[in-house]
Amino acid sequence: MPEFQGAPLGDVIDALDTAVDWAVTGADGVVVADVALLDADDVAAGADASTDLIVLVGVDGDRMREWLLREHRGRLPRAILTKAFTGPAEAQPIVDESGVAVVGVHARARWDRILSLVQADLHRGREAAGHPGDPDVLADVDLIGLVGLVARGTGGLVSIEDATSARVLAYSPSNGEADDLRVQTILGREGPPSYLALLRRWGVFDAIRRGGEVVDVPADAEHAMRRRLVIGVHSATGRHLGSIWVQEGATALVADSVDVLTGAASVASRILTRSMAAPSAEAQLLQRLFGEHGGVDASSAGAYLGWPVTERAAVIGIAAEGGSLTPTDAIAAVGGAVRLHASAYATSALTTLIAERAYILVPAADVAPITRWVGQLVARFDGDPVLGGGRLHATVVFPVDGLAEVARARREVDRVFAATRVGGADRVTTLAQARTAVLLGEILDALVDRDQLVDPRVTAMVAYDTQRTAHLEESVRAYLDAHGNVRDAANRIGVHPNTLRYRVDRARQVSGLNLDDPAERLLSALQLALLDRRRLTAG
Structure with missing residues (x-):
């Protein structure tokens, strides 16, 4: 298959259409084969500028000039997409000094749209390299x-x-x-x-x-x-x-x-x-990296994606809850923007959409900054009409020790989502925070269909409660949650402590359970949790 040499910058500009206001291209024949997004923090940190085309977000003209003229380990980019200038006259000195073409993007253009359009145009060029002389194939791709x-x-x-x-x-x-x-x-x-x-x-x-x-x-x-x-x-x-x-x-x-x-x-x-x-080759490789389609060899994936195989990272899952859209349609609607913000946070970030969730792989040395950033990310979309009134929630799994662990980490993300309600109070949950909920939920799932493990004493208490509305189940739950403290249990459900004592005693008489015994309290709590799971399953 012929190697993709790049797309003419003019073709990229044409693909952006009215999202481009002007361009100062300098020398003729500018060709770009790859694109990256950098923000002000990346530039301040001295990010490498060797990608052919840079989408430069939140960087003014002075900082852009300083960054471009700084000595770089690699070559300069061939072109920059920016909103920093009001017109070509302001950009011309930078083009003259650096030789880098500058393309002015419309002030109201969304960066996620710009990035996705450029990526689509370059992907089409790669597809064309694989089908030389056969435009009909491309028209159908x-x-x-x-x-x-x-x-x-x-x-x-x-x-x-x-x-x-x-x-x-x-x-x-x-x-x-x-x-x-x-x-x-x-x-x-x-x-x-x-x-x-x-x-x-x-x-x-x-x-x-x-x-x-x-x-x-x-x-x-x-x-x-x-x-x-x-x-x-x-x-x-x-x-x-x-x-x-x-x-x-x-x-x-x-x-x-x-x-x-x-x-x-x-x-x-x-x-x-x-x-x-049938997603693109890169999209399918990303999905395989996250455990779809039979998985992938970590070394091969790292070589293709330019990601160090053993680098420590975090895997983030993002899901939508509520609103008028299905979870799959909602996450698809914000997928491009999520990828944009992930790339702005870490230029090497990898993002993929699988079913109703987005998954992000980012390099990470500590979970705290990742969790803070993810919280800001999901909050960005609050009130965004593309979600149809829904909200985003996230799960963070850290550490992930290299690409070989990504698929496992994605499974952990799914376990957390399965064990914790997506629409709960916490917008961002880490695996460490959710470990108890995950394990307890999976234990309950393993037991829920085994009728021989149902305690007839709890069944008798619930049946009595149903027939007489005696509030025994509610009172026993409160008593167990309060670790046997009658006053705290009574406050939880808003009754007098004497009422709570009477109900717990009545539950003992009806069921035969000895709630003074730690083992029977543990069993009763587990049986009530199984009852909740069966009720949820029944609908």
Whole structure:
């Protein structure tokens, strides 16, 4: 297979479309093969600048110049994406001094969108290197070829969005004809709220979710919005996968655009279904590193991913709870942003999405700073509309002694999520904090279906309670939780201590349990926990 030499910087700029305001490219022929994100902390720490293309976040022009002109162990980047300058004139001196091209990103563009678009463009270049002279193969690999076909077939500006409408998967060049809704969508922002509300009143989003019909959205002069056609994309089983939008540009859409869009929805369905079932080589390798698809050799993974095989690390799991989206759709909606923030925290961070969770591998020498950062990360998304009203929670497993331990650590993350309620009070849980809950939960799971281990004395007490509403179970639970302290137990459930004593005595009479005996107290607590697990399982 031919080696990927890189993509022309001009192609990367074209892929970013209206998210780029200007560029000072210096010498012709700038080619980039890889991309990394660095923030102000990375620059202050003297991070290596040898990646071809740097997405530079939160670094002003003076610090950028100082960093670029500093003596580096490796070569300088070939280009930088930044929001630090208001125009090309401010960036020109840096380009002249360093020889590094500077690309000005729109101030409202989301960095996670920028990073994902660049990565997608470079991935497409790698795929092209594997299929020389065969563009038809590429058109069927991702959505870019389909977008071009639809643009030519309709004469409009085409974009394909995911099922949450929070992420643009592919789009055609705007050629200066994009209205505000398209511009904001490409930037990773929501369009004008009043116009989105109008689309909802017209039933456009409902039609997209239903699928099967092309909706003709008329132009709206009040919002300076042009005419659109849109259709929902669904799998063969009816799952909503996304939508295709065609904005009318300087000329009217061609007469048979509805037919073109109907056919495109069918093709997009196959592409999206296949891409979900068959992720890219790197994405699949990451999933294998985390224990999917049979696992992977740590040395091979480290060589491919550029990660030291024996470096100590932490594995973080992130899950969504609540809101209108399914956990899988919610985590997919924020997956790009999670990856962005992880890369900003540690440039070597590796992030993958598996089912309803995101998993992150970051280098770590201590769990405390990791836990603080993860707490800040999940809080960033509070109130974010892409979560549909949900919230993120996380689990941290540390230490992870090298890549060979990543899959085990991911299993520990899953154990913690299974044993602790995702929506609990703690937004971030470490394995050390959850160890008791994990082990107790797994012990209960091992016992819950073994009827021969049910204590008939506890069963008798619960049956008596059910028939007479005597509050015996509640009182015994409080008594056990208070380690036999009657006053504390009474305060827990809001009754007089004499009432609590009477109920506990009555429970002894009904069941035959001797709650003065430590072994019987332990057994009773375990039996009540098993009862809770059976009730939960029963629904």
